Amino acid sequence: MIEVRELTKRYGSATAVDRLSFEVGPGRVTGFLGPNGAGKSTTMRALLGLCAPASGAALVDGRPYASLRRPMTRVGALLDASAVHGGRTALNHLRWLARTNGIAQARVPAVLEQVGLAGVARRRVAGYSLGMRQRLGIAAALLGDPGVLIFDEPVNGLDPDGIRWIRGLMRDLAAGGRTVLLSSHLMSEMELTADRLVIIGRGRLIADTSVAELTARHGRGVLVRSPRADELAGMLAEAGAGVTADPGGALSVTGMEVDRIGDLAARNGIALYEVTPRGAGLEEAYMELTADSAEHRAITEGGGR
Numbered sequence: 646m647i648e649v650r651e652l653t654k655r656y657g658s659a660t661a662v663d664r665l666s667f668e669v670g671p672g673r674v675t676g677f678l679g680p681n682g683a684g685k686s687t688t689m690r691a692l693l694g695l696c697a698p699a700s701g702a703a704l705v706d707g708r709p710y711a712s713l714r715r716p717m718t719r720v721g722a723l724l725d726a727s728a729v730h731g732g733r734t735a736l737n738h739l740r741w742l743a744r745t746n747g748i749a750q751a752r753v754p755a756v757l758e759q760v761g762l763a764g765v766a767r768r769r770v771a772g773y774s775l776g777m778r779q780r781l782g783i784a785a786a787l788l789g790d791p792g793v794l795i796f797d798e799p800v801n802g803l804d805p806d807g808i809r810w811i812r813g814l815m816r817d818l819a820a821g822g823r824t825v826l827l828s829s830h831l832m833s834e835m836e837l838t839a840d841r842l843v844i845i846g847r848g849r850l851i852a853d854t855s856v857a858e859l860t861a862r863h864g865r866g867v868l869v870r871s872p873r874a875d876e877l878a879g880m881l882a883e884a885g886a887g888v889t890a891d892p893g894g895a896l897s898v899t900g901m902e903v904d905r906i907g908d909l910a911a912r913n914g915i916a917l918y919e920v921t922p923r924g925a926g927l928e929e930a931y932m933e934l935t936a937d938s939a940e941h942r943a944i945t946e947g948g949g950r
């Protein structure tokens with residue numbers, strides 16, 4: 646469990662995080678989104694005791710990081726994958742981490758296996774690709790088998806295979822009951838990985854919502870196919886959804902989440918052949934939500950050269 650309460654952090658006269666409050670619960674992946682400079686890294690650093698807030702609190706399992714006993718067994722984090730000393734091997738790095746944090750050495754081969762580095766564990770980290778370093782950073786985060794995981798831009802610089810692997814891992818960790826907070830400035834990435842979104846801009850909370858809610862509110866609706874489309878259309882409309890019939894016989898449903906559509910059909914014994922959210926509008930929704938808080942905006946001048 647992560648709790649951020651009225652968190653404020655200033656650098657000189659600049660306010661990086663401004664009375665920010667949100668909670669992140671277990672069992673799902675929570676995406677932490679915001680434009681460059683929104684305050685995501687600062688918030689994560691506060692959660693990990695790496696910077697002291699001016700006021701408010703950043704808590705893991707109800708406590709500030711500094712008062713956690715054996716913190717690596719409570720919270721694991723990937724902030725900067727290049728932080729490992731290049732002269733070390735992955736094996737030595739993890740063994741040292743385990744030793745200094747009271748973690749059983751048996752966890753070392755287990756996490757190396759989990760992140761796919763078992764075969765290269767005796768190589769020096771200096772020779773690792775960016776993707777391998779990310780995996781090593783994730784192995785370190787998982788070493789203490791913590792219930793809370795915090796990842797800052799974990800897919801940065803990864804190839805499609807690496808990105809797919811990280812997505813799967815995040816989802817597996819959440820499915821296993823862990824609390825997973827994952828930052829990105831890309832909505833497209835979050836749409837595929839996260840269940841819930843905490844969106845900030847200029848250090849303030851902009852939205853705390855589920856991907857499904859955001860899709861229902863800003864997406865282009867849900868495509869529904871059913872052999873009893875007419876009947877279903879009537880029921881959906883009665884329940885408050887916007888319904889239009891596509892030329893092919895499918896329904897285009899707006900203002901209602903996929904789960905509710907499914908429940909309503911099930912309660913009335915209506916078979917569904919397809920229920921597909923058309924989420925293409927999410928990126929635009931995010932741009933709209935954060936439009937006023939982006940640090941740098943491209944200025945488009947008419948009549949350019």
Ligand SMILES: Nc1ncnc2c1ncn2[C@@H]1O[C@H](COP(=O)(O)OP(=O)(O)OP(=O)(O)O)[C@@H](O)[C@H]1O
Nearest residue numbers: 656660661679680681682683684685686687688830
């Ligand atoms: N050590 C620091 N000293 C001074 N200002 C800082 C420091 N760290 C962050 N800031 C400022 O605080 C604000 C929030 O930065 P932060 O790195 O938390 O944002 P972010 O959302 O993680 O951005 P990005 O997506 O670019 O990583 C920015 O305006 C940044 O310039």
